[in-house]
Amino acid sequence: MAPKVLVSDKLSETAVQIFRDRGIDVDFMPELGKDKEKLAELIGQYDGLAIRSATKVTDKLLERATNLKVVGRAGIGVDNVDREAASKKGVIVMNTPFGNMITTAEHAIAMMFAVARQLPEASSSTHAGKWEKSKFMGVELTGKTLGVIGAGNIGGIVCDRARGLRMKVVAYDPFLSQEKADKMGVEKVALDDLLKRADFITLHVPLTDQTKNILSREALEKTKKGVRIINCARGGLVDEQAVADLLQSGHIAGAAFDVFAVEPATENPLFGLPNVVCTPHLGASTTEAQENVALQVAEQMSDYLLTGAVQNALNMPSVTAEEAKVMGPWIKLADHLGAFIGQMTDEPVKEITILYDGVAAEMNLEALNCAAIAGILKASNPDVNMVSAPVIAKDRGMKLATTSQEQTGVFEGYIKVTVKTDTRERSIAGTVFSDGKPRFIQIKGINIDAEIGQHMIYTTNEDVPGIIGTLGATFGKHGINIANFTLGRKAAKGEAIALLYVDDVVPPAVLAELKETGLFQQVKPLEFAAQ
Incomplete structure (x- = not known):
């Protein structure tokens, strides 16, 4: 469908x-x-x-x-x-x-020209039949210093256009590397340095807890006298009342705002002030x-x-269509590993540690993390998925740690998930074979090679004769077909495990019958997403 x-x-x-x-x-x-x-x-x-x-x-x-x-x-x-x-x-x-990067960047440049030459007021004056040529004395952009706060996608285009106008560009962006700044032809500076040097300041950052009111009254008072402020990014980045006060005092020479703290902006401290250009959030408004x-x-x-390709998601790691094809089996494996642990753990999980080895370490680890966490949480909340899992895990106070390493064993790569509760630690590892099917390769430090099915039974026992026979005879008596049977042990006559892939859900009465034999410390039914 x-x-x-x-x-x-x-x-x-x-x-x-x-x-x-x-x-x-x-x-x-x-x-x-x-x-x-x-x-x-x-x-x-x-x-x-x-x-x-x-x-x-x-x-x-x-x-x-x-x-x-x-x-x-x-x-x-x-x-x-x-x-x-x-x-x-x-x-x-x-x-x-x-999609609107160029349009928004161009609008910022246009606003910069408009405030430099007082174009809106000059136009209104001329339309009114006045000829106030001496009133509208502007400034050139050539040779002036442009301070760009946020040199990412849109800010980067503004930097490029400004350099074409022969402006000197200084940029403040905590995520801008020196190498990238050199390639862009801009000078990377601290915010206070930008405020002191810039003739024009333009903002191109999202509104976050870190950027909110980044141009506060205190910051604006550090700017060069005669500075012009342009905001085509987000309302709330600039203290609008402080800009209005500094415009009236003559410290700020002009301002151009396309965005406002409250929108639609029907009133604002900047409205009606001289040499203030305001537009109604037009940054992306081109055909x-x-x-x-x-x-x-x-x-x-x-x-x-x-x-299943994820692009430009705000609450999920991006996964390209090509990655989705390659990673599909590994995402399924991560989910199965988490599901095993989630079903085996009846205490709140405190810590999750995920080890990525070999080819697995070269993949999109954020997406794999989300899949593993989702698998763990599904045992208590079947509606959890890769999007909701990190949020729910955070709400529950779970800590996540990941480690990557080059290939260390016979497998091209594997994933190992370990969780800690208040009383114990549990781990499981798995890989993906060349046929694209996930396999469990280690449980509790015991090496195995287990195909994963929708309905499975996990048992723990001492390594003694009769385990295979008891399991086979009990399931046979009740008409339960075993599709795959895997055994593993730490040492002869030591701790052993069995993992059975069966065709149907095993009734509780059959599980109780196995426990009554006294051979098993644990008999646990497990359910996994259909292959």
Whole structure:
């Protein structure tokens, strides 16, 4: 059955056609996002939801979205999506951060020109029949120092364009390496240094706890007299009242804002002040950008629903289509390893340690971590998936540690998962054979070679004669077919284990019969996702 997607905001017909061309059943209802009640009534039948900014994906809507797997936002901002609620629900939230990069960067450059030459006020004056040529004395950009806060995707384009205008560019970005700064032709500086030197300051960072109010009153008072501030990134990055006060005092020469702390901005301390250019969040508002993000979100959602590829997700590691093909068996293995431990552990897990060896260590470890954690948690919450697992694990106070190493044994690679509770430690390792099938290769330090089936029985016992016969005879008597039988022991007459892959669920009475023989310390039924 084909995945079903709802488009509840205004996306282009070309984007909608992408879903159809990929074999996805799509309903295009561009006005539905404004009708909360009707949207909530219909959302339960869809696997995917494609939106812009009109649709509000709240926790209440997500409660009704019983089949929803992915929300795709055509654009970079996801303020209209409750990401925490989506993560707990196991719903991937994607955006399209690259479709409007050039448009937003160009808008910042345009705003910089506008405030440098007072273009909006000069235009209004001229339209009014005045000829106030001497009133609008501007400044050149050539030779001026541009301070860029955030030199990532959009900020990087601004740096490139500014260098083309023969500006000197200094950049503050904790994630910018010196090597990258050298390639970009910018000077990497500390924030205080940028504030003291810049003639123009432009911001290109997301709004986070670390960046909120990054240009505070205190920071703005450190700037060079005559500085001009441009914000086309996010409202809340700049203290707008402080900018207004410093404009009126003459310390700041001009400001250009496309975004505001409160939007829609119907009133603001900056409104009505001289040499302040304000636009209504137009950074991504070009024909090209709107089309690009719509096409991009349609492709991303289609890829995920059809192949499992994850791109530009905000609550899940990205996995390319190529990675998904190679990693599929390893993700399944990580899930099975976690599921084994989760079903064997009846105490709260305190720590999870995952060792990646050989080829496994070269893969997307974030995705593998998510799969292993999900496997562990499914024993107590079957609705957990790779999206919700890290959030739930964090809520439960579980600590995660990972280690990678080069190939150390006979296998090209393997994964070993170890968990600690208050009273014990438990571990299991597995690999993927050339046929693409996951196998368990070690339990409790005992080497084995066990095929993984949907229904399995795990036993522990002393290494004594009669174990195989007892298991075979008991299951045979009750008509239970054994598909695969694996034994392992630490040493002769020492601790031993058995792992049986059976065709059907073993009734509790049969398990009780095995325990009554006195041969087994433990007889545990296990269930794994179907292969």
